[in-house]
Amino acid sequence: MESWGGLHSLRRGKARPLAVIFYALWGFVAVSVACASSPSSSSLSSKQKLQVQKHLRRLNKPALKSIKSPDGDVIDCVHISDQPAFDHPFLKDHKIQMRPNYHPEGLFDENNVSTEGKRRRNPVTQLWHLSGKCPENTIPIRRTDKDDVLRASSVKRYGRKQHRTIPQPKSADPGLINQGGHQHAIAYVDGGKYYGAKATINVWEPKIERPNEFSLSQLWILGGTFGEDLNSIEAGWQVSPELYGDNNTRLFSYWTSDAYQATGCYNLLCSGFIQINNEIAMGASISPVSAYRNSQYDISILVWKDPNEGHWWMQFGDDYVLGYWPSFLFSYLGDSASMIEWGGEVVNTEPSGEHTSTQMGSGHFPEEGFGKASYFRNLQVVDSSNNLRAPKEIGTFTELSGCYDVQTGSNADWGHYFYYGGPGRNPKCA
Ligand SMILES: *[C@@H]1O[C@H](CO)[C@@H](O)[C@H](O)[C@H]1NC(C)=O
Ligand SMILES: *[C@@H]1O[C@H](CO)[C@@H](O)[C@H](O)[C@H]1NC(C)=O
Numbered sequence: 001m002e003s004w005g006g007l008h009s010l011r012r013g014k015a016r017p018l019a020v021i022f023y024a025l026w027g028f029v030a031v032s033v034a035c036a037s038s039p040s041s042s043s044l045s046s047k048q049k050l051q052v053q054k055h056l057r058r059l060n061k062p063a064l065k066s067i068k069s070p071d072g073d074v075i076d077c078v079h080i081s082d083q084p085a086f087d088h089p090f091l092k093d094h095k096i097q098m099r100p101n102y103h104p105e106g107l108f109d110e111n112n113v114s115t116e117g118k119r120r121r122n123p124v125t126q127l128w129h130l131s132g133k134c135p136e137n138t139i140p141i142r143r144t145d146k147d148d149v150l151r152a153s154s155v156k157r158y159g160r161k162q163h164r165t166i167p168q169p170k171s172a173d174p175g176l177i178n179q180g181g182h183q184h185a186i187a188y189v190d191g192g193k194y195y196g197a198k199a200t201i202n203v204w205e206p207k208i209e210r211p212n213e214f215s216l217s218q219l220w221i222l223g224g225t226f227g228e229d230l231n232s233i234e235a236g237w238q239v240s241p242e243l244y245g246d247n248n249t250r251l252f253s254y255w256t257s258d259a260y261q262a263t264g265c266y267n268l269l270c271s272g273f274i275q276i277n278n279e280i281a282m283g284a285s286i287s288p289v290s291a292y293r294n295s296q297y298d299i300s301i302l303v304w305k306d307p308n309e310g311h312w313w314m315q316f317g318d319d320y321v322l323g324y325w326p327s328f329l330f331s332y333l334g335d336s337a338s339m340i341e342w343g344g345e346v347v348n349t350e351p352s353g354e355h356t357s358t359q360m361g362s363g364h365f366p367e368e369g370f371g372k373a374s375y376f377r378n379l380q381v382v383d384s385s386n387n388l389r390a391p392k393e394i395g396t397f398t399e400l401s402g403c404y405d406v407q408t409g410s411n412a413d414w415g416h417y418f419y420y421g422g423p424g425r426n427p428k429c430a
Pocket of ligand 2: 208
């Protein structure tokens, strides 16, 4: 726990698998148009319009049924074998795996509770369910429209993180940390081999000051070296006006195998994640969200590595196994993760030269506690024997604790937990 060296010492000298390099190139040639920042469609040249249309045709697969959600989204029910993952040249002959070989078990095992009991306790679901269901053998995909793509700084960047920095606890170089204005309040474990992680995450709808900022709460499964060849699998909830065009809280996932450079994306916005579930849509709004001094809602997220095939699976709540990231997408994570992080991240663009007032979590500091501050509870990691365990020696990290902070604790009900977040700009954070 002393130094950040743990991660570096786990680096292996061998070259990255060909698959990863090939994928990076393929990702680059797939989309190469850049448009001016947020142009209206009328200001686009016909060449640019054509590029946007081509990109939309690539993303939006033929739907067997389309569902109009109350939040304005259109959810397309796409045949499971037509999903974006199968555009990947390495997945042309992939035999889709309809269920994991193993499911990690252990602490806080909720599999014993009856389905009725589970649904009563955990009523968080997705808004589009009010308008319909996707048939069997399809998966629900949030449709991307022209405006979604045009809000991105370029067609190429749509669905990908801006060259972001990564929460890098205990870095020797603080300059690295705050690059690009990304700020974090996180808990983490490192120095071991991890085969997954789980947490139950309080759900809020933080206020975002500027459309190109965001606020998210997630877990990270990490391997490799920050800024160079980091492998990361991420999942949680986010509010991102730029990505979705509104301020709704949405379920999301992200992956990269090269430190956010050429590979990876949010949700199903590139080929990678293979979805098997017909009830939960990546990028769709989750509802209800918690209110200050009022009802609290939380979601459980579990990501784990199937010991047989090596794929990384994701589960939402107790009932929904969403699908998997095939092992070949990754280099380090082809083996195991060397670090797990849980917590919040916001982008601070310093509007008008001051710290942003974009909120993290509930927008309140950890000291306020339950019903007021946002939390992660029942933090767990998956060990090499595929069991869920309490993490040992949890560290915490935040760049500016006067803006966003984190406080850990543990008890019998919540296991290891923490409260995190804050309001951004305030007298302690200017
Ligand atoms: C769940 O059921 C299994 C098998 O019946 C049992 O061994 C385990 O202790 C139970 N877990 C909990 C949390 O009750
Ligand atoms: C999102 O919230 C900001 C303020 O936090 C507001 O100015 C903006 O109009 C909202 N956007 C939408 C699409 O509701």
